[in-house]
Amino acid sequence: MPWIAGILVVAADPSWRVVGEFKAIAAAVVANEPHGAASLMIEALLADMEGSTDPDEAGDGKSKEELFGVLEQCGVLIAARCNADEAKDLLAWVLRVARATAEARSEGGLFGIGGVCVSEDEQSALSRIDAAISVKG
Secondary structure, three states, X not given: OHHHHXXXXXXXXXXXXXXXHHHHHHHHHHHHOOOOHHHHHHHHHHHHHHHHOOOOOOOOOOOHHHHHHHXXXXXXXXXXXXXXXXXXXXXXXHHHHHHHHHOOOOEOOEOOEOOEOOOHHHHHHHHHHHHHHOOOO
């Protein structure tokens, strides 16, 4: 889930800085990964997703819209399987990874001068990610 969110941020405003953004995804996933019961819940959610997805269809070649759809499915699973505290922790983790990706490199400007921390396209992606994974109900 956090990897998908990070990739959607990168895809929202692609640039030559993509390597730094992918490093930010990896660092944020590891630094913010839930532990204990939340970690076990993530494993259970992944098992549910793997059981409902054809492995040959997963991952590569998905459009941004399809990836947002995957995040929506994650939100539905979280709502069904998690209590309010677990859901809050998992969703916050995904959003921290997405935000760290967006803030990895300044956008615009010249040689990093005069740029913005998060571009409008990245901010739009962050808002869509938040809406996609928000627990409904």
